[in-house]
Amino acid sequence: MTATSGRRHLGRQLFRFAVIGVGSTVFSLVLFAVLKTWLSNQPANALALIISTVLNTAANRHFTFDAGGQEGHFGVQVRSLVLLGITWAATALGLAVLDHYHPSAGTGAATLTMAVGSAIATAIRFVLLRKWFAPTPELTAELE
Template identity: 35%
Template sequence: MVRMVSPLVVAARFRLRHPFFVQVVRYMMVGGLGTAVSAAAFLSLRTAGLEAVPANLVALLVSTAVSTEANRRFTFGGTVVHRWRSRVQVGGTVLFYAFYSSAVLLLLGLVVDAPTPVQETVALAAASVLGGAGRFLVLRYWVFLQS
């Protein structure tokens, strides 16, 4: 006799056996959404007339705060976090991305004469994806203390 196992049971077993893989997939989902929100905010601010670097900083502040909380709740299962670690991580992330993404915008300006807001948005989104891998490791092993 064949015993049927519920898909929910299979999924629960998978999550227990492969927590790192599940966290990576969830982080990528949150990161993709955060990058999309940041890109949309940046593009809307740029097309409204704000200069590239200030528009980037506003979009960065909003998306970092929201994505850190989404990662805490969804990616890392609502893990209790030490407040100072979370604040240091958010502040460090904002500082890192502020300099990193501003450098990307300045470099783009050197490579492309008068880049369009769409070109700037694509460059920032690509830079965000590259920086996200390092952020995952900081969140997992220092902020949310996963083994």
């Protein structure tokens, strides 16, 4: 793979990752806001993140990193639990700080807090997913 094609490939990956990420984040935030009508912040956050992480990982695996098929699918979903942990830690910490300093904060403030935590975790998510789906040296040699 040449440097130019590598940059183009990275650019496509970043674009697809961003589109899926925006959709996943919107889905997670809407789901959080809906769940918040029945649950408190932390359980609503955890449930929304679990559902959106599974869907996000499957979409990125297929569309962003062209790792379709069933081979390795379960292992990737298990590793995505690491991503879930990172995202949950960032959002749960933000919600805990919000609850501590403004216990009567509404759904809008809680949802915004979740969005900020999710944005922080997103950069980490891309780096890890890209590493997990990186082609092996043998496959890279075949593509050249």
